[in-house]
Amino acid sequence: MQPLTRRAALGLLTVVLGAGGLFFALRQRGAKIAQTLYAQPLPMPEGALRVFHLGHSLVGRDMPAMVAQLAGAGHHYDSQLGWGTSLMQHWEPDQPINGFDVENNHPRFRAAKEALGTGEYDALVLTEMVEIADAVRYHDSAAYLARWAGLARDASPQTRIYLYETWHHTDDAAGWLTRIDDDLRGYWQEGITYPALAESGAAIHLIPAGQVMAAFVRAAAAQGGLDGLDGANALMARNEDGTVDTIHLNDLGAYLVALTHYAVLYHKTPVGLPFALNRADGTPADAPSPAVAALMQRTVWEVVRRHPETGVAA
Numbered sequence: 001m002q003p004l005t006r007r008a009a010l011g012l013l014t015v016v017l018g019a020g021g022l023f024f025a026l027r028q029r030g031a032k033i034a035q036t037l038y039a040q041p042l043p044m045p046e047g048a049l050r051v052f053h054l055g056h057s058l059v060g061r062d063m064p065a066m067v068a069q070l071a072g073a074g075h076h077y078d079s080q081l082g083w084g085t086s087l088m089q090h091w092e093p094d095q096p097i098n099g100f101d102v103e104n105n106h107p108r109f110r111a112a113k114e115a116l117g118t119g120e121y122d123a124l125v126l127t128e129m130v131e132i133a134d135a136v137r138y139h140d141s142a143a144y145l146a147r148w149a150g151l152a153r154d155a156s157p158q159t160r161i162y163l164y165e166t167w168h169h170t171d172d173a174a175g176w177l178t179r180i181d182d183d184l185r186g187y188w189q190e191g192i193t194y195p196a197l198a199e200s201g202a203a204i205h206l207i208p209a210g211q212v213m214a215a216f217v218r219a220a221a222a223q224g225g226l227d228g229l230d231g232a233n234a235l236m237a238r239n240e241d242g243t244v245d246t247i248h249l250n251d252l253g254a255y256l257v258a259l260t261h262y263a264v265l266y267h268k269t270p271v272g273l274p275f276a277l278n279r280a281d282g283t284p285a286d287a288p289s290p291a292v293a294a295l296m297q298r299t300v301w302e303v304v305r306r307h308p309e310t311g312v313a314a
Contacts, residue, residue: 023195026142030194034309037203042160042311044267048074050120051265054112054148055127056085057248058166061106061280066258069277071266078110078121086129087144106280116148119156123265124148125207127164128192130247132183136191145192146200153202160311161202162264163193167210169246170232177232180214189309205264206309212260213253216299220292227289251279251286256296263304267312270297 048071053059059081068075080090083099090097090112116124126148128135135141145163152159165188168179193204213235220229228234235253237245249257255277259270275293279285288296305314 023142026195026198027190028194030196030198031190033197034189034194037197038205038308038311041308041313042205042267045122045265048072048076049122049265051075051077051123051125052110052112052115052121053077053079053081053125053127054087054090055079055125055164056082056129057103058130059125059127059164060249060254061108062251062285063249063254063258063261064108065280066255066277066285067261067265070258070262070270070273078108078115080104080109080112080115084129086135086139087126087141087148088139089129091144091147108280113151116152116159117155119159121152121156121159123160123162124152125162125164125261127166130166130168132166132168132187132191136187141192142195143199145196145204146202149196149202149204150200153200160265161204162207163188163204164207164261165210167213167232167247170236170244171246177214177217180210184208184211193309205311206307207261207264208303208307208310209257209260211307212256212300212303215303216256216296219295219299223295226295227292229292252288252292255285255288255293256300259296259300260304263300264310264312269301271301273297 053064059079064077064079068077081103082089082097083103085097089095115121126145128141129139149161152161165184168176170176172179188206193206197204213232217232220226221231233244235249235256237248237250239245255275259273262268262273263270275290276287277285304310304312308314
């Protein structure tokens with residue numbers, strides 16, 4: 001008798017346990033896998049990386065372009081984006097990807113499945129939709145994280161796979177900082193990553209951008225609102241009428257998240273890196289002051305090394 005494939009085995013378990021029971025079993029098994037996986041850091045990359053970003057506007061065009069500037073010569077990136085697109089919507093051919101033509105009208109676009117199937121990328125950064133609770137409940141986040149991770153791993157076992165932890169609207173009724181604190185374990189780990197580890201068999205690490213943003217907001221507040229930075233909205237863009245866009249980043253926020261990606265992908269401290277960068281279209285981004293940039297860089301390195309899920313040595 002031929003052994004069951006992973007998918008066939010999961011199908012059998014679903015019949016036996018039911019969907020809820022299967023999820024619980026995968027989460028428990030994934031938690032055990034995580035204990036072993038995250039106990040040892042990943043080796044530091046030896047050179048420049050080829051990175052693929054899959055996601056939506058919290059990836060955008062400017063943040064990956066900033067990562068490339070921080071990394072220097074040789075760094076290459078491509079992406080597939082949408083408007084608020086979930087991992088499921090990117091995967092399923094019959095699901096609409098809102099804003100596809102607009103968001104991918106640039107030289108860095110590459111169709112995701114085709115790109116990852118080549119095995120050409122050193123790292124894949126996967127981004128789930130906001131609201132993360134809805135993504136888990138209605139878009140089967142763990143299963144689709146497993147599918148994307150499996151696709152990349154099957155094409156190239158050397159490809160490193162990352163889940164990009166994002167954030168919530170700054171006016172979230174439960175509190176922006178509270179949500180970031182609570183949801184790391186409740187959603188990002190137990191709700192998404194642990195079941196995906198068990199289902200895919202692929203190693204999945206974390207880019208803790210939400211944790212970094214929360215730590216920076218707290219650090220700036222502890223310094224009396226450094227350079228006038230007042231809470232999370234200081235990292236957010238403005239709407240045409242001047243009101244705060246409660247979810248999308250301004251240039252300062254994009255720089256902070258780019259530093260986080262750089263530190264995780266390259267296992268290098270961002271302390272001392274340039275802070276006057278360009279947007280993807282070549283125009284100068286609004287730069288943080290030297291004091292703000294220094295605090296951002298220190299905070300990123302502290303947070304990235306604090307979380308073993310990043311794969312970066314403490």
